[in-house]
Amino acid sequence: xxxxxxxxxxxxxxxxxxxxxxxxxxxxxxxxxxxxxxxxxxxxxxxxxxxxxxxxxxxxxxxxxxxxxxxxxxxxxxxxxxxxxxxxxxxxxxxxxxxxxxxxxxxxxxxxxxxxxxxxxxxxxxxxxxxxxxxxxxxxxxxxxxxxxxxxxxxxxxxxxxxxxxxxxxxxxxxxxxxxxxxxxxxxxxxxxxxxxxxxxxxxxxxxxxxxxxxxxxxxxxxxxxxxxxxxxxxxxxxxxxxxxxxxxxxxxxxxxxxxxxxxxxxxxxxxxxxxxxxxxxxxxxxxxxxxxxxxxxxxxxxxxxxxxxxxxxxxxxxxxxxxxxxxxxxxxxxxxxxxxxxxxxxxxxxxxxxxxxxxxxxxxxxxxxxxxxxxxxxxxxxxxxxxxxxxxxxxxxxxxxxxxxxxxxxxxxxxxxxxxxxxxxxxxxxxxxxxxxxxxxxxxxxxxxxxxxxxxxxxxxxxxxxxxxxxxxxxxxxxxxxxxxxxxxxxxxxxxxxxxxxxxxxxxxxxxxxxxxxxxxxxxxxxxxxxxxxxxxxxxxxxxxxxxxxxxxxxxxxxxxxxxxxxxxxxxxxxxxxxxxxxxxxxxxxxxxxxxxxxxxxxxxxxxxxxxxxxxxxxxxxxxxxxxxxxxxxxxxxxxxxxxxxxxxxxxxxxx
DNA sequence: CTAGGGTTAG
Numbered sequence: 001x002x003x004x005x006x007x008x009x010x011x012x013x014x015x016x017x018x019x020x021x022x023x024x025x026x027x028x029x030x031x032x033x034x035x036x037x038x039x040x041x042x043x044x045x046x047x048x049x050x051x052x053x054x055x056x057x058x059x060x061x062x063x064x065x066x067x068x069x070x071x072x073x074x075x076x077x078x079x080x081x082x083x084x085x086x087x088x089x090x091x092x093x094x095x096x097x098x099x100x101x102x103x104x105x106x107x108x109x110x111x112x113x114x115x116x117x118x119x120x121x122x123x124x125x126x127x128x129x130x131x132x133x134x135x136x137x138x139x140x141x142x143x144x145x146x147x148x149x150x151x152x153x154x155x156x157x158x159x160x161x162x163x164x165x166x167x168x169x170x171x172x173x174x175x176x177x178x179x180x181x182x183x184x185x186x187x188x189x190x191x192x193x194x195x196x197x198x199x200x201x202x203x204x205x206x207x208x209x210x211x212x213x214x215x216x217x218x219x220x221x222x223x224x225x226x227x228x229x230x231x232x233x234x235x236x237x238x239x240x241x242x243x244x245x246x247x248x249x250x251x252x253x254x255x256x257x258x259x260x261x262x263x264x265x266x267x268x269x270x271x272x273x274x275x276x277x278x279x280x281x282x283x284x285x286x287x288x289x290x291x292x293x294x295x296x297x298x299x300x301x302x303x304x305x306x307x308x309x310x311x312x313x314x315x316x317x318x319x320x321x322x323x324x325x326x327x328x329x330x331x332x333x334x335x336x337x338x339x340x341x342x343x344x345x346x347x348x349x350x351x352x353x354x355x356x357x358x359x360x361x362x363x364x365x366x367x368x369x370x371x372x373x374x375x376x377x378x379x380x381x382x383x384x385x386x387x388x389x390x391x392x393x394x395x396x397x398x399x400x401x402x403x404x405x406x407x408x409x410x411x412x413x414x415x416x417x418x419x420x421x422x423x424x425x426x427x428x429x430x431x432x433x434x435x436x437x438x439x440x441x442x443x444x445x446x447x448x449x450x451x452x453x454x455x456x457x458x459x460x461x462x463x464x465x466x467x468x469x470x471x472x473x474x475x476x477x478x479x480x481x482x483x484x485x486x487x488x489x490x491x492x493x494x495x496x497x498x499x500x501x502x503x504x505x506x507x508x509x510x511x512x513x514x515x516x517x518x519x520x521x522x523x524x525x526x527x528x529x530x531x532x533x534x535x536x537x538x539x540x541x542x543x544x545x546x547x548x549x550x551x552x553x554x555x556x557x558x559x560x561x562x563x564x565x566x567x568x569x570x571x572x573x574x575x576x577x578x579x580x581x582x583x584x585x586x587x588x589x590x591x592x593x594x595x596x597x598x599x600x601x602x603x604x605x606x607x608x609x610x611x612x613x614x615x616x617x618x619x620x621x622x623x624x625x626x627x628x629x630x631x632x633x634x635x636x637x638x639x640x641x642x643x644x645x646x647x648x649x650x651x652x653x654x655x656x657x
Numbered sequence: 658c659t660a661g662g663g664t665t666a667g
Contacts, residue, residue: 149658149659150658150659153658153659154658185659186658186659189659189660190658190659193659193660215659215660216660217659217660218660219660220660220661221659221660223660223661224660224661227661246660247661248660248661249660249661250661251660251661251662252660252661253661254661255661255662256661281661282662283661283662283663284661284662285662286661286662286663287661287662287663289663290662290663319663320662320663321663322663323663323664324662324663324664325663326663326664327663327664349663350664351662351663351664352663352664353664354663354664354665355663355664356664357664358664358665359664384664385665386664386665387664387665388665389664389665389666390664390665390666392666393665393666396666421666422665422666423666425666425667426666428667429666429667432667452666453667454666454667455666455667456667457666457667458666458667459667460667461667462667479667488667489667492667615667640667641666641667
């Protein structure tokens with residue numbers, strides 16, 4: 001028996017007929033025909049079937065599958081849907097094209113059951129052949145077979161892979177048309193997932209609202225979806241209505257807040273779930289660790305590390321927790337602790353390596369970053385696009401133009417990662433930071449991918465470092481179009497004009513900002529003093545109880561520094577005013593205030609760790625360099641981008657940032 | 658056969 005089914009690509013519009021009684025009887029009669037007593041046959045069959053199934057499970061090559069298939073045929077089981085379903089699933093898993101062998105197997109079956117049809121449909125779906133899978137579905141309906149829940153779930157997944165919401169809606173209509181599926185939870189959950197993944201969250205919500213019954217999975221799917229689009233209010237609302245909350249639902253809230261840059265809220269939920277006695281696993285921990293990374297404070301880092309340890313999730317055997325900890329320690333200012341975690345890990349994957357490389361890059365350890373990159377390649381871990389962003393950033397933050405170029409060129413050839421817009425942004429940054437503004441501009445204008453704000457922003461930043469208002473204006477024109485409301489771009493451009501003394505242009509940009517109603521994000525610095533208390537300072541802010549002492553400290557430092565040749569850098573002040581006023585403004589920059597407080601309050605044997613919300617200014621950078629020399633202290637400053645380690649009059653960034 | 662996960666640029 002061989003049926004050549006022709007899967008015509010008809011649209012999904014015919015009215016389904018009821019599952020044919022005739023077909024059901026056919027299948028039954030085939031099974032009850034033999035002369036041996038039914039029970040005995042059943043036993044024999046069961047034994048044979050389970051033997052064949054386990055043989056199939058052990059198949060690792062097409063030859064073995066073909067042998068087993070021959071075995072199936074020899075035993076007259078060519079109509080046994082149960083075994084053939086398994087066979088087709090194995091073929092699919094091994095990524096053989098469906099038309100190559102699976103179709104041959106399938107066409108021998110006269111009356112495939114819904115599971116066999118579905119395995120076949122799913123095979124096409126997983127291989128991205130969605131049209132074909134829909135055709136098979138049509139054919140199945142024409143032959144009078146009713147789908148099962150899993151059939152629709154496979155089809156909805158396929159709609160996601162081809163990003164076709166219209167097809168999804170048609171299949172959605174089918175689920176309603178065919179009795180019994182409109183309220184099927186499994187079908188509806190995958191339906192919600194499809195709408196959510198294709199960006200039609202409201203459609204998913206409507207399906208959810210209309211459901212007569214929901215399970216935890218429906219709720220959690222929507223909570224996660226709201227989190228992913230940054231709508232934590234709706235997520236929280238749903239979470240509040242949940243009749244029963246399990247670990248996964250709680251975790252969805254923790255990671256939702258963490259992913260939306262709301263680390264404090266994430267930790268509030270994490271603590272609440274612990275207080276309510278909900279279990280914690282490594283996924284929950286990862287969300288909490290990521291929240292602690294964003295807080296950037298050693299206090300939280302040690303706290304969460306302790307919790308993870310108590311629960312038995314140690315970097316040595318838990319890769320995800322280890323990778324998250326590497327990232328956290330790097331962001332909390334201790335690349336040493338990050339590396340300790342990395343070393344302790346017995347298993348490392350692309351996340352562990354990428355995080356560690358990014359950690360080194362962040363702290364200006366470019367050589368360590370490159371070395372680790374080559375080690376990773378050597379041990380056979382394939383770098384991905386994020387790895388390359390980290391490696392290229394390491395190069396650009398240390399002026400390693402040649403190494404950067406080399407790696408960029410090798411991305412596609414050697415590692416099969418085609419450079420995306422982010423990688424081009426890294427290259428523009430690399431060239432720009434090295435002072436090759438013309439070449440950077442040329443790359444931005446000729447790159448094969450459409451440049452985004454990151455590319456032009458990198459160029460604008462380089463113009464700031466090298467004082468080039470002309471190229472800055474070009475970059476800014478693009479930026480103002482792509483990101484009209486980003487305050488930082490305007491300030492950067494205005495500062496470039498200010499450094500060049502072009503005060504008319506400064507007021508032009510300032511006027512533009514006023515017209516757009518953009519307000520400056522105030523510069524602030526903070527540091528962690530005794531018992532983890534955080535002290536925060538704004539520029540010119542004299543409200544701290546120890547302001548008097550701080551001012552005294554700063555004046556002392558200024559005099560001692562002047563004696564060894566330090567000169568205040570007036571270019572760092574973007575206002576048109578006299579030098580005396582500029583001097584005062586410089587002295588009251590938030591990072592200097594924080595530094596003064598740190599010197600007063602932090603014991604001399606530990607480093608002073610300062611965080612800052614925006615880029616550190618040139619004058620503060622050289623000031624802190626000098627302070628590290630005359631006081632012998634180690635000072636670590638994290639700006640919005642990276643860490644500066646000041647020690648003995650030098651900075652780890654090599655005055656290059 | 659269904660729900661939660663870590664790395665990323667100016």
